[in-house]
Amino acid sequence: RRVIFAGWIALLTLLTRCYS
Amino acid sequence: MNALDYVVLLAVLVGIAAYGMWATRGRQDLRTYLKGGNTHWLTIGLSVMATQASAITFLSTPGQGFESGLGFVQNYFGAPVALILIAAVFLPIYRRLNVYTAYEYLGRRFDAKTRLLGAGLFLVQRGLGAGITIYAPAIVLSTVMGWSMNATIICSGLLVIAYTVSGGTPAVNLTQKYQIAVIFVGMIAAFLVLLARLPAGLTFGDALSVAGGFHKLEAVDFSLNPDRRYTVWSGLLGGTFLALSYFGTDQSQVQRYLTGASLRESRLGLMFNAVFKIPMQFFILLLGVLVFVFYQFERPPVFFNASAWHRAARGEAGPKLRALEQDFDVAQAEKRRHLAAWIDARHAGDLPAAGAERAAAQAAHARTEADREQTRLALKAADPKAQTNDSDYVFVTFILSYLPHGLIGLLIAVFFAATFSSKAGELNALGATTTVDWYRHVIRRDADDARCVKASRWFTVLWGFVAIGFALFANLTENLIQATNIIGSIFYGVVLGLFLAAFFLKWIAGTAVFWAAIAAQVLVFVLYATLTISYLWYNFIGCAACLLFSMILQFFFPRTARSVAGDETRNPS
Numbered sequence: 001r002r003v004i005f006a007g008w009i010a011l012l013t014l015l016t017r018c019y020s
Numbered sequence: 021m022n023a024l025d026y027v028v029l030l031a032v033l034v035g036i037a038a039y040g041m042w043a044t045r046g047r048q049d050l051r052t053y054l055k056g057g058n059t060h061w062l063t064i065g066l067s068v069m070a071t072q073a074s075a076i077t078f079l080s081t082p083g084q085g086f087e088s089g090l091g092f093v094q095n096y097f098g099a100p101v102a103l104i105l106i107a108a109v110f111l112p113i114y115r116r117l118n119v120y121t122a123y124e125y126l127g128r129r130f131d132a133k134t135r136l137l138g139a140g141l142f143l144v145q146r147g148l149g150a151g152i153t154i155y156a157p158a159i160v161l162s163t164v165m166g167w168s169m170n171a172t173i174i175c176s177g178l179l180v181i182a183y184t185v186s187g188g189t190p191a192v193n194l195t196q197k198y199q200i201a202v203i204f205v206g207m208i209a210a211f212l213v214l215l216a217r218l219p220a221g222l223t224f225g226d227a228l229s230v231a232g233g234f235h236k237l238e239a240v241d242f243s244l245n246p247d248r249r250y251t252v253w254s255g256l257l258g259g260t261f262l263a264l265s266y267f268g269t270d271q272s273q274v275q276r277y278l279t280g281a282s283l284r285e286s287r288l289g290l291m292f293n294a295v296f297k298i299p300m301q302f303f304i305l306l307l308g309v310l311v312f313v314f315y316q317f318e319r320p321p322v323f324f325n326a327s328a329w330h331r332a333a334r335g336e337a338g339p340k341l342r343a344l345e346q347d348f349d350v351a352q353a354e355k356r357r358h359l360a361a362w363i364d365a366r367h368a369g370d371l372p373a374a375g376a377e378r379a380a381a382q383a384a385h386a387r388t389e390a391d392r393e394q395t396r397l398a399l400k401a402a403d404p405k406a407q408t409n410d411s412d413y414v415f416v417t418f419i420l421s422y423l424p425h426g427l428i429g430l431l432i433a434v435f436f437a438a439t440f441s442s443k444a445g446e447l448n449a450l451g452a453t454t455t456v457d458w459y460r461h462v463i464r465r466d467a468d469d470a471r472c473v474k475a476s477r478w479f480t481v482l483w484g485f486v487a488i489g490f491a492l493f494a495n496l497t498e499n500l501i502q503a504t505n506i507i508g509s510i511f512y513g514v515v516l517g518l519f520l521a522a523f524f525l526k527w528i529a530g531t532a533v534f535w536a537a538i539a540a541q542v543l544v545f546v547l548y549a550t551l552t553i554s555y556l557w558y559n560f561i562g563c564a565a566c567l568l569f570s571m572i573l574q575f576f577f578p579r580t581a582r583s584v585a586g587d588e589t590r591n592p593s
Binding site for chain 2: 004018
């Protein structure tokens with residue numbers, strides 16, 4: 001019972017959308 | 021490079037190696053020599069990262085960013101998932117059995133012949149790859165620095181052998197920690213200098229807009245087209261597969277995280293990589309993209325391997341190469357003018373003018389790219405053996421041309437530190453596997469710890485000289501470097517198949533999986549000789565064939581008492 005990756009994909013997708 | 025650069029370079033490289041030897045001096049038992057002491061999770065995390073990141077990572081990846089943009093980052097999308105699987109399933113079993121090598125586990129779960137097969141496949145594949153680790157940076161650095169390539173290979177190879185043999189795994193882990201620190205400091209310094217050297221008035225946002233205007237910021241591609249080299253899907257599927265076999269079954273990585281003081285430390289070391297692997301690769305690629313932006317406002321060479329260009333320009337191809345260079349300079353100046361006008365129009369909020377200037381800059385860029393392509397063809401025509409891919413030379417050319425002295429020495433030290441860290445991890449694993457899985461298991465079963473430590477030192481020396489010899493005497497070209505990657509893909513799939521059968525197919529025994537692996541390996545060889553598909557697919561084919569054949573063969577081989585006894589080791593809790 002006692003790993004951000006999805007956040008990285010979201011950020012990279014945003015970067016791609018904003019600058020393409 | 022001036023005297024200050026050489027002082028920095030030698031102080032960093034020799035200093036770290038000497039400290040590693042001094043800090044781990046004295047007699048060591050086999051456990052300490054091969055598995056290290058009680059290593060902290062951060063050291064494990066940095067060590068895993070340092071073993072994977074060779075000089076090619078820091079020479080080629082910025083070149084990849086310069087040439088193709090950020091898309092290569094998708095190649096690493098499989099790493100987090102694979103590292104979680106390894107931490108949850110592979111690692112507890114390795115630790116519970118207290119193995120020295122991953123292949124020792126195959127012996128416990130299956131039988132001796134399967135263990136030797138797994139170890140043998142690793143030794144062949146990693147032994148061949150070890151030469152490339154030294155060769156690839158040596159060819160680039162000796163070309164741009166004017167050093168003797170053979171001297172570069174021999175000196176760097178001997179230094180790595182010295183501290184790896186002297187201190188074993190503790191020395192490798194310790195030096196990797198400082199080497200990766202030097203790498204981080206050097207790369208961050210290069211990044212800051214690059215930002216400072218961008219034209220006055222060009223903000224970071226402007227720089228990103230310029231990069232985006234030339235399609236360098238397309239970091240993710242959700243396309244389902246299999247012809248595209250890097251997509252989110254190929255990264256998630258193929259990348260997970262590759263990372264699972266590399267981090268989970270390659271002894272050069274397994275040996276890094278088995279040094280943990282506890283299961284918790286080893287797991288946290290792997291999770292450190294699961295979190296930071298993608299941002300690290302993104303940062304290195306972004307550095308390459310910013311080098312691209314920087315060169316849009318400077319006068320870049322038409323071909324970044326300057327010595328190859330000058331050598332060809334002295335021959336019959338000279339007039340054509342100089343004409344192409346002249347046209348490239350004219351187109352580059354035109355592009356620079358349009359880019360400045362584009363930035364001004366953006367700042368003024370004049371969107372129609374900005375759009376027109378951007379289109380004009382892109383047209384000029386197409387002309388410069390055509391000149392670069394024509395230059396490559398002319399170089400190839402002048403010398404069919406010439407390397408025409410100059411992307412490996414982009415970052416080092418920028419460093420030597422625009423960084424201040426002292427920092428140049430530090431960045432060249434970064435490339436060597438990366439070479440040393442991955443090379444040491446490889447040699448350490450090759451020596452350990454030869455000792456544990458062959459020498460102690462087959463040749464001298466009665467060998468005590470002291471004899472095994474001595475044998476491990478000699479095997480490490482042997483593999484070190486094999487690597488140096490391979491780098492010196494093999495006529496390595498671009499194609500042979502790619503050939504070594506192909507060798508990795510050809511063997512990785514079958515090795516991963518062995519381990520997945522061990523972990524998850526509880527009813528499969530040693531004889532079935534052994535012959536299945538042999539058959540799968542032969543199938544991969546045959547397919548490689550007859551098909552033209554991307555070599556990455558052989559990772560999947562080898563693994564799937566190994567699993568499928570082992571399931572079929574198990575019906576024909578009755579389970580023996582030995583294989584049933586191995587059952588206690590197979591269940592991940």
